[in-house]
Amino acid sequence: MTRTYKISGMTCNNCKASVLSALLAIPNVGDVSINLEKAEATLKLKTPIGVSELQNALPEKYRISEVGVDHNLTSENEINKSQQTELKQLFPLFLIFGYITITAVLLNNNPWNTEAFMLDFMGLFYIVFSFFKLLDLKGFSQSFKMYDPLAKVMPLYRHTYPFIEVALGLAFLFRFQIEKALILTLLILGITTIGVTRVLRKKTKIQCACLGTALKLPMTKATFIENSIMIVMAIVMLLKLYL
Structure with missing residues (x-):
């Protein structure tokens, strides 16, 4: 065609x-x-x-x-269809998030341990999300540099980012160098969230690289929310360490 x-x-x-x-x-x-x-x-x-x-x-x-497409003449039906398509595209992200949450809850349910839950959640988050990125490193790199400020100017960073996530995931799951892992989480996800915010404010339609290229996810507020959850958890854990 x-x-x-x-x-x-x-x-x-x-x-x-x-x-x-x-x-x-x-x-x-x-x-x-x-x-x-x-x-x-x-x-x-x-x-x-x-x-x-x-x-x-x-x-x-x-x-x-x-x-031949007049983007100013989009009908209400087309808008609804677009919203439904977006939700369908985001379904894998919600599903993965649900599995990670349930697994972290089950690991720390008896007796309940909030700190351990957050560490396991962050560890599983990094491990699972890095897996999808590693399926297509080149494709991930191209998508990631579209919105991450640091990835745009540092090719080495965007090529090694999935491996950084693997290291952070293992650090949280094995309780190794937790303080450094939390600080690095704040740093890299903070930078990425700045880029995501810029894209959302400009309403630019690009692909989110959070799950690599295996799953075609649009950049939406869901990306901002998932990063924010990790950032909040990292801040809470750091406060517990220092206070």
Whole structure:
């Protein structure tokens, strides 16, 4: 199937080459033809690909949209359909969060231990979320740099981030260097949350990298909430250590 898209931000042949390279790197894109004068790209697709996935693959300065789509004439039915689709896309995130919570509760239910619950929750959170990121390191790196301020300027950081999560997960589960793990949690999730907040305020539609590329999750308030929960837990645990 062939689809044509408008791409804003292309001003020269170097831009054209950059966009061409980025689009050709997407799985299931067979061929790409770019018209610099019309600011259009024609893609031959092996399977349907959403505009958000195409946008995630492009450098930040470019914006892609379907030709012929008037975004100002979205009907109420289309809005409702979009909201339902978003909830459906977020279902895996809610499911995973539920499993992590239930597991942490069961581990500390008899007798109940709030501090141990939070440590186990954070440990399981990091281990499970890092697993999905490690399934496609390259894809995660490309998505992560779209919104994380530090990942944008430090390639090494975005490539090693899943391994940092593994280390933090093991530290919490095995109760090793808890204080340092809590401080690092505040640091990295604080930076990420700043980036997420910027995206949400601009209402930019991009893919969330929290579960890598295996599950196509949109960037929503749910991402902000999950980071906030971890940050609050880290703050509470640090206060307990120091007070």
